[in-house]
Amino acid sequence: MQTLFSHIRKYCQLSDESLHRLGSVLKPVELEKGSLLITEGKVCQHVYFLERGCLRGFYNVDGREITYWFAFENNFVTSLLSFVTRLPGMENIQLLEDCKLWAIAYDDLQTLYQTHTDINTLGRIMNERYYVMLEERFVSNHFREARDRYENLLARAPHILQRVPLGHVASYLGMTQETLSRIRAKS
Amino acid sequence: MQTLFSHIRKYCQLSDESLHRLGSVLKPVELEKGSLLITEGKVCQHVYFLERGCLRGFYNVDGREITYWFAFENNFVTSLLSFVTRLPGMENIQLLEDCKLWAIAYDDLQTLYQTHTDINTLGRIMNERYYVMLEERFVSNHFREARDRYENLLARAPHILQRVPLGHVASYLGMTQETLSRIRAKS
DNA sequence: CCGCTCATTTGACATAAATCAAAAAAGAAA
DNA sequence: TTTCTTTTTTGATTTATGTCAAATGAGCGG
Numbered sequence: 001m002q003t004l005f006s007h008i009r010k011y012c013q014l015s016d017e018s019l020h021r022l023g024s025v026l027k028p029v030e031l032e033k034g035s036l037l038i039t040e041g042k043v044c045q046h047v048y049f050l051e052r053g054c055l056r057g058f059y060n061v062d063g064r065e066i067t068y069w070f071a072f073e074n075n076f077v078t079s080l081l082s083f084v085t086r087l088p089g090m091e092n093i094q095l096l097e098d099c100k101l102w103a104i105a106y107d108d109l110q111t112l113y114q115t116h117t118d119i120n121t122l123g124r125i126m127n128e129r130y131y132v133m134l135e136e137r138f139v140s141n142h143f144r145e146a147r148d149r150y151e152n153l154l155a156r157a158p159h160i161l162q163r164v165p166l167g168h169v170a171s172y173l174g175m176t177q178e179t180l181s182r183i184r185a186k187s
Numbered sequence: 188m189q190t191l192f193s194h195i196r197k198y199c200q201l202s203d204e205s206l207h208r209l210g211s212v213l214k215p216v217e218l219e220k221g222s223l224l225i226t227e228g229k230v231c232q233h234v235y236f237l238e239r240g241c242l243r244g245f246y247n248v249d250g251r252e253i254t255y256w257f258a259f260e261n262n263f264v265t266s267l268l269s270f271v272t273r274l275p276g277m278e279n280i281q282l283l284e285d286c287k288l289w290a291i292a293y294d295d296l297q298t299l300y301q302t303h304t305d306i307n308t309l310g311r312i313m314n315e316r317y318y319v320m321l322e323e324r325f326v327s328n329h330f331r332e333a334r335d336r337y338e339n340l341l342a343r344a345p346h347i348l349q350r351v352p353l354g355h356v357a358s359y360l361g362m363t364q365e366t367l368s369r370i371r372a373k374s
Numbered sequence: 375c376c377g378c379t380c381a382t383t384t385g386a387c388a389t390a391a392a393t394c395a396a397a398a399a400a401g402a403a404a
Numbered sequence: 405t406t407t408c409t410t411t412t413t414t415g416a417t418t419t420a421t422g423t424c425a426a427a428t429g430a431g432c433g434g
Contacts, residue, residue, distance in 0.1 A: 059326055066329045081322055084315045090326070113311075117304050124300070124307060127314035128271045134321050135268055139246055139277070141328070142253045142361065144392090146421070165381065174329065179421055181383050331422090333391070353412065366391055368413055 001026060004049045004102055007074045011125050018116045025108040029101040037077070037101075038093040044082035046103045050075050053099030054163055058092050058171070067171040068137075070096075070160055076126060077101070096164060146175045150183050188213060191236045191289055194261045198312050205303045212295040216288040224264070224288075225280040231269035233290040237262050240286030241350055245279050245358070254358040255324075257283075257347055263313060264288070283351060333362045337370050 004026070005019055014022070029048065031037065037055065038044055050071050057069035057079075071077050082089025083106060112119045140152045150173060153160065161169060170180035191213070192206055201209070216235065218224065224242065225231055237258050244256035244266075258264050269276030270293060299306045327339045337360060340347065348356060357367040 059329070061326065061329050062331050062335065064331075066326070068325060068329065080315070081319045084319055113308070117307065120304065120307050120311060121300070124311035124314060127311055127318060128267070131314060131318045131321065132268045132271055134318065134325065138255065138321065138325055138328075139248065139253070141325075142246070142248050142255065144249050144251075148249065167381075176422060177382075178384085178423085182421095185383075352410090363392060364412075365393085365414085369391095372413075 001102065003051050003074065007049070008122060011129070012118065012122050014118050014122065015116075018112075018118050021112060021116065022104075022119065025112070026102045026104055029103050030099070031095055031101070032098045033095050036092055036094050037099075038079045038082075038089070038091060040090050040092050041088050042082075043086055044079040044089055044091075045106050047076055047078040047083065047109060048104075049102040050077050051100045051102065053095060053097040053101075055093055055095045055097075055099060056164070056168055056172075058094065058168075059090055060092075065171065067168045070164060070168075070172070072159065072163070076130075080130065096168075141174055146173070146179050147183050149173045149175070150180065188289065190238050190261065194236070195309060198316070199305065199309050201305050201309065202303075205299075205305050208299060208303065209291075209306065212299070213289045213291055216290050217286070218282055218288070219285045220282050223279055223281050224286075225266045225269075225276070225278060227277050227279050228275050229269075230273055231266035231276055231278075232293050234263055234265040234270065234296060235291075236289045237264050238287045238289060240282060240284040240288075242280055242282045242284075242286060243351070243355055243359075245281065245355075246277055247279075252358065254355045257351060257355075257359070259346065259350070263317075267317065283355075328361060333360070333366050334370050336360045336362070337367065 001023055005023075008014060008019075026049075037048065040060065050073060052073060054070060054072045055077065056067050057071075058065045058067045060066075077093065079089040079091040079093065081087075082091065086106075109123075113123055114120075136156075140149060140156070143149045143152060153169075153173060160172075164172075166180055166184075167177045170177040173180065175183075188210055192210075195201060195206075213236075224235065227247065237260060239260060241257060241259045242264065243254045244258075245252045245254045247253075264280065266276040266278040266280065268274075269278065273293075296310075300310055301307075323343075327336065327343070330336045330339060340356075340360060347359075353367055353371075354364045357364040360367065362370075
């Protein structure tokens, strides 16, 4: 839990009281590689903090899995769309390694938002950051050529290539596994 | 300004005091079709509320303009990435029609966030909504075939096709203008 | 070390969509 | 209306990437 607290501290200052309250509603979660943390068709009830491990978010579009997101240590994870709208989501989140997480339930978080201004601010800042990250991804996806998208990834997030099977990376980059393999061969 | 206030009311309840303070820092902006509201390379200093007109956000990627966003009446508009990070952005926002907007400056907004809890909450909720919209766009962009992306747009946001030149729509859908034209011909 | 499974690479071929170029249509201005 | 500009469509051709299929390689348990 200290990992989480020191991660939060990077973005904004919470009072001891707020940290304590936050700590009291967090539940530890340990799951093993391959299991699904969040599945489509359900209303997402938690935000998770990923302390150890990595995972991917994917959609089923057009009959195939589209990986569109990876998370590693020290990231908040949720199906934000479903969590925010309280509607069933289309998103799945799957563990790519054994993971250690902390969970906070929707209702608990809303209560904290109302009772602790600094936690409300934390929520806003985290949302801003997540928007920014998604937008960066969105833009780099518009590189015309597959090779450019790969090289952009290599420059911006090489750690993904070191920890994630290439099939998922290819999907993430919007190309087939074969295309990614050929691009890498010619580098 | 009443248009803005009643838009806000849809998402959360602000106190009269908060609305009044907000009103006192809003500046009216009127610009004509074609002008640039936000240009790349600068730190974005405002969030705008679009009361009348429409506009597009675009990046220069790979030597060409990529339109990745449209806004119409009753939307907040900014280069969120730059606004949030305080770094020069890559984004341009251009008016597609003559527009009437209201502007709020970064410093004013931060002050309001600190002094008025309900405005902080409004900020968080707006961020959540913007994340969700971007994610929906992101996912629909992953439809494999150009025709599927077009039909998804037709189903979800047909008003875009009625107000925006097809060249921009094609870019938005990740295809050339010629391809979009051919798809439409065969519908 | 062997055999199993899963991940990755390689090859041959098909095709959706890009490119280049020009015509047609639609709007705006005179 | 006529002219000028911008937007949209159509045609011919090229190309990057997808598809299908098979081979190779890596990791793991027995």
